[in-house]
Amino acid sequence: MPSDKITITWQSTGGEAQKQEAEALQGPFTAKTGVKFNNVTSLSYISQVQTMVKSGKTVWDVVHTGSYLAKAYCGTLFEKIDMSRMPATQVPEGTTTECSVPGTKFATEFAYNTTAYKGNVPTKINDFFDTKTFPGKRVFYNNPKGILEAALVADGVAPEQLYPLDVDRALKKLGTIKSDIIFAPSYTAFQQNLVDKQATMALGLNGRLHITNESGGTMAPVWDFTSWDYTAWLIPKGAPNAKAAEEAVAFALEPEQLIKFCAMNGLTPVRTDIDLNKIPFTETAKVFNPFLGSDRGRQARQDNTFWAENIAEVTKKWTAWQVG
Structure with missing residues (x-):
């Protein structure tokens, strides 16, 4: 199917955060590939993914979720991905699964x-x-x-x-x-x-x-x-546009997109090869960001x-x- 005929259904958190994903991650991908996006949000998204996978009628292509859900449902609710296309070596040990590479923390x-x-x-x-x-x-x-x-x-x-x-x-x-x-x-x-x-x-x-x-x-x-903690973008089992979704996730994890996305919302890229001091965070976001500098107390993942x-x-x- 021609890429300009593909529409990826992307489930995320809604509100301003989803608008930021659309602007920083999805818009540039559409400009590059022609692939379009349909954004949805649901508080019961895991239950919905379970129902979709069990019935064999998955309609979502990407799900934005937390680290422990990525860990718990890799291989059952979510597809394993081609790690060679992802920045798996650029993130801290223990943060990846066979289904995901983290995006923001x-x-x-x-x-x-x-x-x-x-x-x-x-x-x-x-x-x-x-x-x-x-x-x-x-x-x-x-x-x-x-x-x-x-x-x-x-x-x-x-x-x-x-x-x-x-x-x-x-x-x-x-x-x-x-x-x-x-x-x-x-x-x-x-x-x-x-x-x-x-x-x-x-x-x-x-x-x-x-x-x-x-x-x-x-x-x-x-x-x-x-x-x-951190979040990741995962592909549900049986996603109708799994190949394009994997390309979109890999694109979202590239430095240029992550930097733009994080500058909008004050989140921090998990990638260790991104210089956080070069991200144009707002002054207020800098005040509350615990990852900017070594003087911000004890931390635990x-x-x-x-x-x-x-x-x-x-x-x-x-x-x-x-x-x-």
Whole structure:
């Protein structure tokens, strides 16, 4: 089929982020090849992929998803790809699967409202849990990834010894401030809590924190401990345009496209051969980017094997603790 007759259906996160993918990744690919794109979004995308694959009626060609899902479903829900066409040697060890090479990374970091604390300000992750010295509500998106890691480090676990996570210990630590936690049901709600100053501290994604400040927030990062993760673009089993989709993913992972994409949203390329200092991040994005420089505290990569194997059990415990 001529390339200008192909339309790739691309599932992603929606909103501004999907518009940025269309501009930075898809538009240039269309200009180069003639291949067009149809963008879709769904909160239940994994369930939908499962249904498509099981029925043999896959209609999506690319799915933008997190590292642990790429790990958990490689070969079952997602196609294995030709690694010779991907920058597999340009990313950290342990971040690839037979189905994926990571594109961008992001971090769960600690930040505080600069109007709430003067003089004596938070300087370490333990301060998130110290409501006596630093009173006020704490907010995070209602998802345990990144939050449990922060709780354990605050409780004395070394970042390099986090996994396998002691979930019960982490929840016990979070329980010490449970009455002061706001569980945001969405990232939009998370940001609004901070802009409206309903919460004075946050554990949140660096991209969301910089958007918060660009929307009127007055947050500042605390560079003590940060955990990070990454996403990838995968091809569902039985994708109708699998060959073109693989070409599009390889194109998206090239430096030129990644740099343009990350400059738009404050995310960071996983590729180690890209000089981050040459990416035209906004000044606000630079403030919250934990990967710019060596003075931004201790860091740990979220273990995708642990999360792939334990997400159901951890979520069950998280939900029971939250409502208990």
